[in-house]
Amino acid sequence: MAILEIKGLRKSFGGVMAVAGLDLEVEDGHIYSIIGPNGAGKSTLFNLISGYYPCDEGRVFFKGQDITGLPPHKIARLGIGRSFQVTNIFPKLTVFENIQASFIYTRGKGLKLFSDAGKLFREETEEILSKVGLIDQAGELAGTLAAGDRKRLELGIVLATGPDLLLLDEPTCGMSPKETANTIDLIKEIAEKESLAVLFTEHKMDVVFSIAVHITVMNFGAIIAAGKPDDIRANEKVQQIYFGEDRCSSK
Ligand SMILES: Nc1ncnc2c1ncn2[C@@H]1O[C@H](COP(=O)(O)OP(=O)(O)O)[C@@H](O)[C@H]1O
Ligand SMILES: [Mg+2]
DSSP: OEEEEEEEEEEEETTEEEEEEEEEEEETTOEEEEEOOTTSSHHHHHHHHTTSSOOSEEEEEETTEEOTTOOHHHHHHHTEEEEOSSOOOOTTSBHHHHHHHHHHHHHOTTOOTTSOGGGTTHHHHHHHHHHTTOGGGTTSBGGGSOHHHHHHHHHHHHHTTOOSEEEEESTTTTOOHHHHHHHHHHHHHHHHHTTOEEEEEESOHHHHHHHOSEEEEEETTEEEEEEOHHHHHTOHHHHHHHTTOOOOOOO
16 A cells, blocks of 8 residues: 655745656655756655645545645654755754654653653654664763664654655765664564555665665656655766766755
């Protein structure tokens, strides 16, 4: 079953067609990748799916429900968790508090405003910290973490929202090859254990080929190829646009 279904999605910024009438289906429990050069429209697509930007045209269905036009917090509560290309953490809170804040944000509805927030969701928070391998850094300030650990924390923050679909925007951006490999293993492991569907954007081709069962290639807001890793690897159009492209933008 398709957990996410996108039909004719379109978004322009001034004269720039960032997403140009795009169709995409994500099957439940599988890992999908969207690749494409900088400016192809990948982040915009994520912003449209998660409700951060309104679309100009088209519809987004999640678990069969039309979620087009819903605000981001409602979409998050329905089960779409997303991370951003640029890390989105509270740098002055500890690693523990960052995850805890995510639980409170998602599940804390109805809690007393001045209740002792520090005591809430402690067990759940520890469980997530173990999952993403940050239990030893629980007390460190999030702002002092190395790039790879920050991304792990982000993943933890998203997992705390209890998603069925994870949208990860360039999850290995800025990482060394070793950190990249570790992060990919972690994403795979978590996706399998929690039977999550994952849609992620990526620049490094080897990462994509090692993790995704299905790859969609975007250029100028449109899909130029879609299929299994072997088909994509052999695709001439893909090879052309990818020649010399191997870094993520810092936007
Ligand atoms: N908020 C915005 N305002 C204006 N233009 C934008 C905005 N977000 C993205 N764009 C433009 O849309 C196009 C797609 O960008 P983006 O989705 O960030 O691509 P990618 O993530 O694939 O690098 C680019 O031309 C970019 O400059
Ligand atoms: Mg992007």
